[in-house]
Amino acid sequence: MRHTFAVLVENSPGVLSKVAGLFSRRGFNIESLVVSETEDSSTSRMTIVVEGDNRVLEQVGKQLNKQVDIIKVNDITHEETVERQLCLIRVSADQSTRQEVLQITEVFRCRVVDIGRKSLIVEATGDETKMQAIIRSLRPFGIMELVRTGKVAMIRGERNKGK
Amino acid sequence: MKNGAQYIIDFLLKKEVEMVFGYPGGQILNFYEYLGKSQLKHVLVRHEQAAAHAACGYARATGKPGVCLATSGPGATNLVTGIADAYLDSIPLLAITGQVNLNDIGKDSFQEADITGIVTPVTKHSYLLESLETLPEVLDEAWQVATSGRPGPVLIDVPKNLFLAEGEMTDSRQTLHTRKVKKADRTEELMPEIMEALRKAKQPLILAGGGLVTAGACGLLIKLVEETGIPVVNTLMGKSAYPADQPLALGMVGMHGVAAANLALSSCDLLLCLGTRLSDRITGNRRQFLEEACIIHVDVDAAELQKNVDANYYLQLDARIFLQRLLDEGNFKKNGDIAKWHQQISQWQQDYPLPTTFDGLLKPQEVILEAARQAGSQAVVVTDVGQHQMFVAQYYPIGRCRNFLTSGGLGAMGFGLPAAMGAAFGRPEEDVLLFVGDGGFQMTLQELATIREHNLPVKIIILNNSTLGMIHQWQNVIFKKHYVASDLPALPDFAKLAAAYDIPAVTAAKREELSQVMEFVLKTKGPVIADFRVDGEELVLPFVLPGGKPQDMLGRWQGETHLRSFSRK
Ligand SMILES: Cc1ncc(C[n+]2csc(CCOP(=O)(O)OP(=O)(O)O)c2C)c(N)n1
Ligand SMILES: [Mg+2]
Numbered sequence: 001m002r003h004t005f006a007v008l009v010e011n012s013p014g015v016l017s018k019v020a021g022l023f024s025r026r027g028f029n030i031e032s033l034v035v036s037e038t039e040d041s042s043t044s045r046m047t048i049v050v051e052g053d054n055r056v057l058e059q060v061g062k063q064l065n066k067q068v069d070i071i072k073v074n075d076i077t078h079e080e081t082v083e084r085q086l087c088l089i090r091v092s093a094d095q096s097t098r099q100e101v102l103q104i105t106e107v108f109r110c111r112v113v114d115i116g117r118k119s120l121i122v123e124a125t126g127d128e129t130k131m132q133a134i135i136r137s138l139r140p141f142g143i144m145e146l147v148r149t150g151k152v153a154m155i156r157g158e159r160n161k162g163k
Numbered sequence: 164m165k166n167g168a169q170y171i172i173d174f175l176l177k178k179e180v181e182m183v184f185g186y187p188g189g190q191i192l193n194f195y196e197y198l199g200k201s202q203l204k205h206v207l208v209r210h211e212q213a214a215a216h217a218a219c220g221y222a223r224a225t226g227k228p229g230v231c232l233a234t235s236g237p238g239a240t241n242l243v244t245g246i247a248d249a250y251l252d253s254i255p256l257l258a259i260t261g262q263v264n265l266n267d268i269g270k271d272s273f274q275e276a277d278i279t280g281i282v283t284p285v286t287k288h289s290y291l292l293e294s295l296e297t298l299p300e301v302l303d304e305a306w307q308v309a310t311s312g313r314p315g316p317v318l319i320d321v322p323k324n325l326f327l328a329e330g331e332m333t334d335s336r337q338t339l340h341t342r343k344v345k346k347a348d349r350t351e352e353l354m355p356e357i358m359e360a361l362r363k364a365k366q367p368l369i370l371a372g373g374g375l376v377t378a379g380a381c382g383l384l385i386k387l388v389e390e391t392g393i394p395v396v397n398t399l400m401g402k403s404a405y406p407a408d409q410p411l412a413l414g415m416v417g418m419h420g421v422a423a424a425n426l427a428l429s430s431c432d433l434l435l436c437l438g439t440r441l442s443d444r445i446t447g448n449r450r451q452f453l454e455e456a457c458i459i460h461v462d463v464d465a466a467e468l469q470k471n472v473d474a475n476y477y478l479q480l481d482a483r484i485f486l487q488r489l490l491d492e493g494n495f496k497k498n499g500d501i502a503k504w505h506q507q508i509s510q511w512q513q514d515y516p517l518p519t520t521f522d523g524l525l526k527p528q529e530v531i532l533e534a535a536r537q538a539g540s541q542a543v544v545v546t547d548v549g550q551h552q553m554f555v556a557q558y559y560p561i562g563r564c565r566n567f568l569t570s571g572g573l574g575a576m577g578f579g580l581p582a583a584m585g586a587a588f589g590r591p592e593e594d595v596l597l598f599v600g601d602g603g604f605q606m607t608l609q610e611l612a613t614i615r616e617h618n619l620p621v622k623i624i625i626l627n628n629s630t631l632g633m634i635h636q637w638q639n640v641i642f643k644k645h646y647v648a649s650d651l652p653a654l655p656d657f658a659k660l661a662a663a664y665d666i667p668a669v670t671a672a673k674r675e676e677l678s679q680v681m682e683f684v685l686k687t688k689g690p691v692i693a694d695f696r697v698d699g700e701e702l703v704l705p706f707v708l709p710g711g712k713p714q715d716m717l718g719r720w721q722g723e724t725h726l727r728s729f730s731r732k
Contacts, residue, residue, distance in 0.1 A: 010342075013291075018283055025284065043342075055469075062466035065346075068288040068308055072344040 002031070003057050003077045004153055007046040010069040011037060019046060019070070022063050028052045032085075032150025043071065047152050076155060083153040087124045087131055092142035094118050101141055108134050119144060127151070167295055168197040168326040171259065174302045175203055180230050182206055182588060184214040184221075188234020189274065191261030193326035206588065206617070209609040211238050213581035215245020216607070219254045220585025223568045224543060226379070228255035228310055229585065235261045236274030239320070240281065244575055246316045247285040251572025252400060253377060255314035257305060258282075262291070265322040279320050287315040295328045313464040314377060346465065350480055350488065357476050358492050360457050364433035365500040366507075367393045370416070370445075373400025373571065374438015374462060375482050381405065381564035383486035384437070391495040394508060396424040398439050399556055403567040407560035408540055413508065417445040418707045419553040422515035422716060422729070425705065427508050429714035433457045438482045441471045442572070447711045461485045515720065515729075517557055524698035525672055527551055527626040531558045533681045534596060534624060542566065543586055543595045547579030547603035550632035553703040555598045577606030580623070584610055587619040594620045594685070601627040602651055611664040614690045622684050623692045625657055628699040636702050640717065640726075657694040672696035705729070 009015045016035060023030050031049040038045045050057065057075070064073045093101040098120070105112055105122050108130065114121035124134045128151065135143070165173070171194070175183065182204035187195045198205055208214045211233040218229025229249075233242050239260040249256040263272040268291075279289040288308050290301045301319060309317040361367065375384055381404050388395060394411040397404060405412050414421035416428045428434070428445075434456050439445075441460070446452040449471050460467075460474035461482060468477040478485065521529050531554055540562030546552040546569045561567045568586055570578035583597040604625055614621050628635075634649040661668030667687050671680040672695070684693045704726075705716035716729040 014279065014283070017280070021284060059466065059470050062470075066287075066464070066466055068304070068343075071342045 001054065001077075002049065002051045003054075003075055004081075004083075004151070005046075005048045005050070005061065005064075006074040006076050006153060007048060007064060007070060008038070008072040009044050009046060010071065011042050011044045012069055015044070015067075015069050016046075018067060019048070019064060022060055023048070023050060026056055026060060028057075028060070032148075034150040034152050047150060049151060076153060080156045081153040082156055083127050083151045084125050085128070085131060085149050085151040087134070087146065087148045088113075089122045089124065089135070089138055089143055090119050090145040091122060091138045092118060092144055093120045097141050101138065104134075104137050108137070110134065164329045165332060166197070166327050166329045167292075167298055167321065168194045170298055170332055171302065171321070172197055172201045172203055174299075175230060176201070178306060180228075182221075183230040183232055184208055184217040184585065185232025186211050186214055186234070186238060188236075188238045188261065190235035190263055190323045191232060191238070191321075191326075193323060194232070194259075194261065194321070197326075205232075206613065208581065209612050210607065211241035212244050212577065213584070213607055213610045213613070215242045215256065215258065216248065216575075216578050216581035217585035217588070217610075218256055219245060219249050219252075220545065220568055220582030221589040222249075222254050222256060222585075223252075223582070224565055224586035225589040226565060227589070228257055228306070228314075230257045230259070233258070233260050234274070235263055235278070236276045239278040240276055243282060243285070244573070244577070246282055246318065248570050248573040248575045248578060249316040250285040250287070252570065253313050253315055253373065255309045256316040257309050258316060258318040260318065260320050261326070262320045262322045264324045265293070266324075268322065279318065282316075282318050285316070286318050289318040289320065291320045292322060292325055295325055295330045295332070298325070299332050313374075313462075346479070348479075350478060353476055353478055354488060354492065357459055357478075358489075360433060360459065360476065361391070361435070362495065364457065366431045366504045367391075367433040367435065367501075368427055368431035369393050369395045370428070370434055370436045370439055371395050371397040371401040371404040372437055372439025373398065373404070375401060375404035376438075376564055378438060378463070378482040379564070380437075380483035380486050383483060383490065385409070386490055387486055390490070390493070392497045392501045392505070393435070394427060394505070396420070396428055398442070398445060398571075399569060400571040401439065402556060402569075403561045403564050404438075406540070406562045408562055411505075413512075415556050416713060418709070419557065419703050419705065420445075420707070420713065421517060421557060422705050422718065423508060423511035425707070425713040425716060426511045426515070429453070429712060430507075431456050433459070436460045436462075436474070437485070438462060440467045443471070443709075445713070446472060447707055447709070447713060447715075451712060515718075521674075525674055525677070525695065526701050527554050527628065527695075527697045528558055528701075529674070529677065530624065530626060530681075530695045530697065531555055531598065533677050534598075535559050537678075537681050537685055538594070538596055543590060543593050544568070545579055545583040545586055545595060545597045547597075547599040548574045548576045548633075549600040549603060550628070550636060550701070550703050551598050551600050551626040553633075554626075557703075576600075576603035579603055580607045580610045580614075580621075583621045583623075584614055584619055587614075587621050588617070594622055596622050596624065598624050598626060600632060601625060601629060601654055601657075602631045604657070605655075608660070611661070611666060611690075615664050615666055618689045620688065621690050623690065624684065625692065625694045626697050627654070627657065627694050628697050628701070629654055630699045632699065632701075633703070635699065636706075639702070640706065641708070657692060661692040666690045666692055668692040668694065670694040670696070702726070
């Protein structure tokens with residue numbers, strides 16, 4: 001099944017490749033990975049989405065936990081989380097379809113961040129389901145280009161102090 | 164004011180490092196300059212791979228961390244096999260490598276290799292030193308990481324200019340990575356259940372792994388067995404964890420385990436696994452491993468728990484602390500069941516013993532038995548990798564913790580000679596017995612020079628079967644006698660080779676001369692080589708085929724001369 005790991009690491013060179021290496025060595029393809037500094041600039045938070053066998057992923061989690069420069073590993077797959085990803089979509093939109101496209105972006109509360117003669121760039125944020133819905137709705141107009149960040153996630157409620 | 168080189172040397176001296184094994188080169192010469200002026204002893208090996216293996220041999224034999232040095236690029240890459248060996252066998256090893264100047268890194272400079280990148284998957288941690296200021300913390304932490312928890316190798320890569328850079332360095336700064344979040348300890352919660360399971364078991368068995376040796380828990384294990392009467396089988400790495408002369412020591416389990424030990428393993432109703440990763444060489448098919456029995460797994464490394472085998476109870480704990488807790492709980496009553504279990508095991512031992520009489524060509528097993536008869540169970544025994552290694556594991560009765568050194572996890576041919584050398588440095592009062600194959604010996608025999616130079620009492624027993632025996636065996640049994648590249652043509656005359664190094668040597672091929680030749684080997688002071696020409700067709704038996712169950716053993720059973728799979732009555 002698909003797992004989401006929240007990994008707090010020391011903000012030092014080599015951590016990223018080490019984490020990626022531990023997944024790839026066991027044949028996992030990382031679906032998405034987001035790294036950035038946290039509120040404390042000496043640490044980084046990685047949110048990793050990976051699909052695979054539960055048992056083996058548990059093993060990878062433990063291997064991650066053993067690394068000197070990894071502070072904490074959390075499998076938050078089953079936690080209640082707030083999760084977001086950001087998506088930029090260049091969608092064809094000429095005179096005849098522009099209005100319709102703009103309407104769709106409004107429904108999903110997306111922003112239009114660039115307008116060309118034949119296309120628009122739409123910026124969307126939300127969770128996976130919303131992303132898929134937006135992409136599905138825009139596809140008929142012709143998606144010319146699409147980039148997505150991986151997802152970032154936070155556990156809901158008081159528990160989450162980041163560490 | 165100290166420079167980087169001086170600081171490192173002082174640090175090692177402060178940690179009571181007796182000696183370092185290394186080989187010089189351009190990027191580490193500045194370090195060597197100060198090393199030469201210091202009290203720290205340096206052993207010049209003849210190949211960096213041997214520096215790492217020797218440091219590991221030293222560490223395995225003494226329990227203290229081993230330290231090795233190499234220059235950048237080829238020096239560093241030559242260390243890798245030894246580092247990987249230390250990683251898989253959990254041996255504390257500190258490797259220090261020279262690197263090109265900080266400014267030259269990343270420019271494919273002469274002899275530049277990204278060694279920290281290369282060793283990432285086979286070290287507990289590695290550091291590229293980026294400033295002199297962090298040196299105290301890096302050294303402190305590296306030492307701590309290498310020696311604590313489940314020990315292992317750590318590498319520090321030091322750019323050339325930082326050896327010479329000077330600065331005020333204070334020792335007592337905080338370590339680098341202190342923020343690690345600890346998992347909750349489940350000992351108190353699980354202990355009652357584990358005790359209960361142990362008391363209820365009718366056919367309990369202890370599987371002793373290398374973790375017991377690391378933890379220094381061998382004495383406690385002896386006590387536990389005395390109190391409970393639970394028999395002990397061992398892994399390859401756990402061979403010195405429990406004295407072989409104890410009545411309840413059943414010997415090694417696994418692919419080439421002793422029949423009675425494998426039968427006990429497959430019939431037990433409770434298996435207490437201590438300090439073992441339960442490797443595929445023991446479990447065979449992991450999914451089907453002891454489906455009926457209650458498995459208790461204790462290991463200091465949480466990542467080993469539930470990795471290969473699902474245990475009923477598992478605990479992340481140092482084996483020594485666990486055994487002490489168990490003994491404190493106490494109150495084990497030996498019941499009638501255990502006597503029945505002992506009886507059953509003795510029956511197996513009687514019915515399916517390891518052969519001890521041989522005819523035809525000289526067999527490797529009898530050489531080992533003769534060495535054991537004369538050198539006794541207290542000797543330090545080192546092996547290389549191959550058939551001879553398995554024969555030693557089956558036949559040589561090891562009587563003391565840390566007296567059996569072998570490349571278990573990596574199975575690195577070429578380990579034996581340099582590791583024996585390291586052991587001899589670490590235990591200078593004792594002779595070291597090395598059993599090595601004709602193949603593996605040729606992989607690191609340049610160390611004969613180092614051994615000669617220091618007149619080390621390494622008794623090199625070559626079990627010369629003129630083949631890559633273990634490969635020959637697999638091709639015989641699994642590939643239906645289709646032999647490819649397992650002969651070793653153009654074998655050198657090892658006695659002549661010994662003469663070139665000015666090391667006494669003897670060649671023997673006859674049963675009648677065995678005892679006398681062995682006497683010569685053990686009586687000769689300093690290094691000696693004995694080239695025993697043994698039967699190249701001998702098979703290591705029993706043989707559990709890869710993926711099989713422990714009780715599915717190929718062997719020659721009860722006087723039969725043909726090979727057949729064991730089937731339990
Ligand atoms: C460095 C390395 N290369 C290859 C192997 C594969 N291998 C395992 S045992 C063996 C044969 C060893 O032959 P020898 O040293 O003569 O010992 P024998 O089995 O004959 O006792 C080989 C090639 C290995 N373990 N290590
Ligand atoms: Mg051989």
